[in-house]
Amino acid sequence: xxxxxxxxxxxxxxxxxxxxxxxxxxxxxxxxxxxxxxxxxxxxxxxxxxxxxxxxxxxxxxxxxxxxxxxxxxxxxxxxxxxxxxxxxxxxxxxxxxxxxxxxxxxxxxxxxxxxxxxxxxxxxxxxxxxxxxxxxxxxxxxxxxxxxxxxxxxxxxxxxxxxxxxxxxxxxxxxxxxxxxxxxxxxxxxxxxxxxxxxxxxxxxxxxxxxxxxxxxxxxxxxxxxxxxxxxxxxx
Amino acid sequence: xxxxxxxxxxxxxxxxxxxxxxxxxxxxxxxxxxxxxxxxxxxxxxxxxxxxxxxxxxxxxxxxxxxxxxxxxxxxxxxxxxxxxxxxxxxxxxxxxxxxxxxxxxxxxxxxxxxxxxxxxxxxxxxxxxxxxxxxxxxxxxxxxxxxxxxxxxxxxxxxxxxxxxxxxxxxxxxxxxxxxxxxxxxxxxxxxxxxxxxxxxxxxxxxxxxxxxxxxxxxxxxxxxxxxxxxxxxxxxxxxxxxxxxxxxxxxxxxxxxxxxxxxxxxxxxxxxxxxxxxxxxxxxxxxxxxxxxxxxxxxxxxxxxxxxxxxxxxxxxxxxxxxxxxxxxxxxxxxxxxxxxxxxxxxxxxxxxxxxxxxxxxxxxxxxxxxxxxxxxxxxxxxxxxxxxxxxxxxxxxxxxxxxxxxxxxxxxxxxxxxxxxxxxxxx
Numbered sequence: 001x002x003x004x005x006x007x008x009x010x011x012x013x014x015x016x017x018x019x020x021x022x023x024x025x026x027x028x029x030x031x032x033x034x035x036x037x038x039x040x041x042x043x044x045x046x047x048x049x050x051x052x053x054x055x056x057x058x059x060x061x062x063x064x065x066x067x068x069x070x071x072x073x074x075x076x077x078x079x080x081x082x083x084x085x086x087x088x089x090x091x092x093x094x095x096x097x098x099x100x101x102x103x104x105x106x107x108x109x110x111x112x113x114x115x116x117x118x119x120x121x122x123x124x125x126x127x128x129x130x131x132x133x134x135x136x137x138x139x140x141x142x143x144x145x146x147x148x149x150x151x152x153x154x155x156x157x158x159x160x161x162x163x164x165x166x167x168x169x170x171x172x173x174x175x176x177x178x179x180x181x182x183x184x185x186x187x188x189x190x191x192x193x194x195x196x197x198x199x200x201x202x203x204x205x206x207x208x209x210x211x212x213x214x215x216x217x218x219x220x221x222x223x224x225x226x227x228x229x230x231x232x233x234x235x236x237x
Numbered sequence: 238x239x240x241x242x243x244x245x246x247x248x249x250x251x252x253x254x255x256x257x258x259x260x261x262x263x264x265x266x267x268x269x270x271x272x273x274x275x276x277x278x279x280x281x282x283x284x285x286x287x288x289x290x291x292x293x294x295x296x297x298x299x300x301x302x303x304x305x306x307x308x309x310x311x312x313x314x315x316x317x318x319x320x321x322x323x324x325x326x327x328x329x330x331x332x333x334x335x336x337x338x339x340x341x342x343x344x345x346x347x348x349x350x351x352x353x354x355x356x357x358x359x360x361x362x363x364x365x366x367x368x369x370x371x372x373x374x375x376x377x378x379x380x381x382x383x384x385x386x387x388x389x390x391x392x393x394x395x396x397x398x399x400x401x402x403x404x405x406x407x408x409x410x411x412x413x414x415x416x417x418x419x420x421x422x423x424x425x426x427x428x429x430x431x432x433x434x435x436x437x438x439x440x441x442x443x444x445x446x447x448x449x450x451x452x453x454x455x456x457x458x459x460x461x462x463x464x465x466x467x468x469x470x471x472x473x474x475x476x477x478x479x480x481x482x483x484x485x486x487x488x489x490x491x492x493x494x495x496x497x498x499x500x501x502x503x504x505x506x507x508x509x510x511x512x513x514x515x516x517x518x519x520x521x522x523x524x525x526x527x528x529x530x531x532x533x534x535x536x537x538x539x540x541x542x543x544x545x546x547x548x549x550x551x552x553x554x555x556x557x558x559x560x561x562x563x564x565x566x567x568x569x570x571x572x573x574x575x576x577x578x579x580x581x582x583x584x585x586x587x588x589x590x591x592x593x594x595x596x597x598x599x600x601x602x603x604x605x606x607x608x609x610x611x612x613x614x615x616x617x618x619x620x621x622x623x624x625x626x627x628x629x630x631x632x633x634x635x636x637x638x639x640x641x642x643x644x645x646x647x648x649x650x651x652x653x654x655x656x657x658x659x660x661x662x663x664x665x666x667x
Contacts, residue, residue, distance in 0.1 A: 007647055008654040009445070010661040019443055019664030042444075043665035044351060049438050050337065138389035233485045235271045 014041050059105035063098060070094050073169070088129060096126045112159050120152040126140045142194045150186045155178045156183060170222040177211040249300070249406070251307075251316045254362060256410035256553055257508035261362035262313045263574025264582070267571060268437050270335040270619055273591075273624065275369045276610040277377040279320065281384070283350040285325050286339040291380040292348055293322045298397045300371055301406045301506055305343035311336040313362075313568055318343055325349075328356055330665050333614040333637065334438040336360045348376075353607070355380065361508070366611060367496055367595045368506035370626075371395055374609075386605055392597030403506040413501045414554035416547040424514050426588045428479045428487040428617045432640030440615045441643060443664040444635040445650045449595075451658045452632045453562060459527075461534050464592040467625065467634065467649075468493060468537070470515055474648045475587050476524060492515030492586040493537065496594075497550070500543040511549050513540035514586060537572055583618040593626040608633050615639045621646065 002011045004018035017024045038233050053114050070091050077087035099122040104115055124145060131140040158179055162172070181204075189202035254262075261271050296303050304315040323344040328351035336358075341347055345360040355377055359369045374393035381388050390396040435441065456466035468491050475489045497509045515536035517524060524532070539545075554561060562570070593611050611626035612635040621638040636646045643666070650660045 004662075009650055010659065012661070012663050016667060019662060019666040020650060040352065040445070042351070042663040043330050043442070044328055044356070046327070046329050047331045047439060048334065050334055051330075051341075067532050088263050148611075229483070 012042055048209040059102050062102050065103070066094050066098055085133065086131065092126055092129045094123055110164075113156060116155055116159065117154060124148050139194070143190060146190045147187060150183060150190070155181050168222070170218045170228075174215050174218045174222070177215050181208045181211045182233060184211075248642045249317070251314050252301075252406065253408065254306075254313055254315065255505075255507045255509075256414070256557055257363040257365070257510060259398070259557060260574050260578070261360070261569075263326060264578045265335070266575075268335060271361040272333040272336060272358050272363060272614040273366070273369070274332050274356055274358050274471050274610070274612040274614070275352050275366070275373045275626075276367065276612075277373055278610065279353045279377065279381070280419070280605045280607060282353055283355055283380070285327075285350060286382075287383045288325045288348070288350055288376075288380055289356065291376055291383055292325060293396050295372065295376045296322050298375065299397060300401050302344075302346065302372060304345065304363070305555050306345060306362065308567060310369060310549070311563060311565070312570070313567070318462040320344070323348060327351060328354070329495050331439045331666075332356065332442060333358055333440065333611045333612065340504040346372075356610075360368045361614075364506055365496075365510040366494075366591060367498060367509070370596055370609075370611075371506055371592065374596065374598060374602075377606065379565065380597070381602060381605055386601070388602040388605070389599040391599040393600050394602065403544045404505065404508045406491050407503070407505050408507065409501065409503040409505045409509045410550050410554055411498070412503070413497070413547065414551040415552040416544065418544070418548040419552065420545065420548045421480065422524065422549075422552065423581050424490060424516060424585045427490045427516065427585050428475060428484075428585075429587055430475065430478055430640075430645060431482075431619055432620055432642040435641055437640055439636040439639075441640075441646075441664065441666050442635065443611055443638070443643065443662060443666065444610055444612070444633055445646075445653070446465065446654060446661045447632045447634065447658050449630045449632040451629045452653070453616075454655075455656045455658055459530055461530055462537075463625075463632070464493065464590070465530070465533050465537050467592065467623070468515060469526065469533045470649055471588050471623065471645075472515075472533065473524075473529050473591060474524050474645055476519055476529070476653075477648075478645070479519065486519050488516045488518045489587045490514050490585065491533075491591045493550070493589050494589075495541055495546060497546060500546060511546055511553075513537070514578070515540065553635075583613055583616055588620040589613055589616065589619055595626070604627060607631070610635055612637050621650075631661040 001013070003009065004011055004021065004023055004025075006021045006023040007018055007020065009020060015025055063155060070087075073087040073090045077083065077085065080124065100119055103118075110224060127144045127148070128140065131144070158175060161175060167175075174201065182209040184204040192198065221231065249308070266272055272356055274570045276323040300317070303318050307314055307316045320342045323346065328349040332349070336345065336347075338345075345363045349356040349358070355373065357369065359372075360413050364372070370393050375395045375397065378394040379391070380399055384446040390392065452463055452466075456463045459466060461469070463557045467576075472489055472491055475491075479486065479489060487647050492512045494510045494512045497503070497511060498505075501509075503509055508662045513536075515533055517532055518527060565573070591611065591613050596609055598606060606628060608631040609626045609628040610633045613622040613624040615637045616622045616639070620640040621636050623634065623636050625632065625634045627633070634649070636649070638646065650662065653660050
């Protein structure tokens with residue numbers, strides 16, 4: 001029988017430390033908790049974690065639900081070929097939605113860069129289908145591909161930064177706003193180049209200025225603890 | 238033992254959830270369910286094969302536990318399970334983890350054993366502490382019978398040779414809710430102690446065993462009951478903790494469930510419990526422990542009034558019987574309950590204390606039961622929730638804490654030690 005010198009409570013046999021204050025138990029009559037006493041502890045060390053969500057099952061159900069109307073569309077379109085290739089739009093849209101929102105749930109553990117690459121390819125292919133159907137050439141290679149590529153690079157940069165360590169929410173907002181600035185500037189340059197104009201960042205300047213003001217505000221929130229406490233007090237939900 | 242004036246039960250293949258139970262499936266998430274634990278500590282090692290047999294025989298006596306929960310179009314309902322009794326498992330370090338309705342042979346309780354302790358984790362939709370105590374005491378008695386001890390029946394032990402009565406399976410809210418009064422239900426946002434969260438599905442479960450006569454003497458010397466005394470200790474600790482933190486000062490309140498059977502005669506083994514909320518507003522000034530005791534004593538005696546309780550249960554019942562509410566599909570009801578629970582469930586209480594009181598056992602069993610343990614499941618906002626039960630001369634006070642820090646438990650148990658009550662502690666920590 002041991003007592004905690006800090007709390008004064010009687011401890012169970014074999015306890016290495018007090019469960020209330022973590023003070024180590026030093027009992028001269030029983031120098032170390034012996035195996036027998038430890039085995040008599042009130043609770044075992046076995047932790048049972050419940051099975052996770054049946055994500056794959058749900059993802060499978062959603063996939064089937066998406067597939068059925070698409071199959072019907074394709075059959076209908078084949079039966080009436082004079083109506084154009086409208087089923088292509090339905091199938092490609094559904095496929096894009098599936099790749100973006102359903103397919104990640106089939107993986108147990110997946111590399112985010114792999115998912116990002118997959119999403120980028122899917123979006124590019126989706127746009128390519130419209131490009132092929134419309135029969136126009138320049139805009140796809142000169143605007144769509146660079147815009148999607150820059151967005152993918154920005155997102156990859158964000159994922160890389162996010163995975164470095166756990167961030168608090170103001171820093172996350174700052175990072176998102178900064179990437180918005182970068183992306184709007186790149187988009188401005190790409191679109192102006194395509195239209196054959198000088199790459200003046202008129203629209204992106206407005207976006208960047210608005211973002212800069214907000215970045216300043218959130219930077220202040222991050223640094224000033226009192227202001228942050230005041231904000232949470234004032235705006236708690 | 239013959240059923241005292243109760244009608245024999247009809248063969249029920251399904252029945253509705255009682256009024257209190259309707260909210261629990263709606264509160265269920267992947268991370269949390271409303272589970273509580275009752276344990277009985279015997280004077281001998283528990284043999285799993287005997288326990289399995291005892292469980293089978295006990296379950297036959299408790300048809301309201303031999304159920305699974307099913308999803309209807311408008312409401313959840315219980316259906317006779319019919320499967321073999323749930324498996325008896327060695328105890329684990331993280332009891333009260335969330336329940337899934339398709340696990341454990343679809344039963345809504347889990348049975349564990351370790352050394353000389355039998356524990357059952359109950360899903361709250363199934364029963365309240367009263368029903369749980371009847372179930373586990375009968376299970377322990379049946380176990381002892383199979384081990385060669387004649388315990389007899391009486392007190393919390395039901396006779397397994399008798400049949401369940403209709404009264405044991407009734408929804409007593411339906412019978413008694415008759416008030417037309419309307420009471421305010423939400424008491425404002427309350428303070429919540431914060432800490433470092435343990436991983437999901439794990440908790441610190443710490444039980445302090447104290448001599449009942451000493452605890453009772455301490456409470457009596459202050460002119461209050463054990464529940465009121467313990468509630469005052471908890472409120473005092475919460476007030477002091479809040480004062481140390483530089484956060485917005487909020488009301489500190491404690492939620493205490495009331496066994497409605499004390500006011501409205503009922504034999505039901507299903508839920509028949511309501512919660513009262515006793516609070517102290519630190520904005521009014523600094524409170525000494527004696528002032529807190531007085532406030533809690535007055536609060537409990539005001540709230541624990543049959544008319545007020547009837548008004549509360551009638552309001553809950555009206556909500557359940559409202560034609561619009563009844564017509565809502567289950568998915569919408571469930572979403573509504575989930576949102577309501579997030580907004581107002583634990584928001585108005587800082588801490589929960591369930592004192593089950595003294596459990597009476599038959600004379601033949603008393604010498605073979607060392608103690609009972611009652612643990613409220615962990616909360617979402619209320620990091621530490623407290624449960625207490627007395628058996629013989631042992632008062633067991635258990636804290637279920639989802640935070641790494643154990644300062645609240647330490648403060649509570651050291652308070653009792655300073656008051657002259659020796660405390661023996663058991664925990665799943667380390």
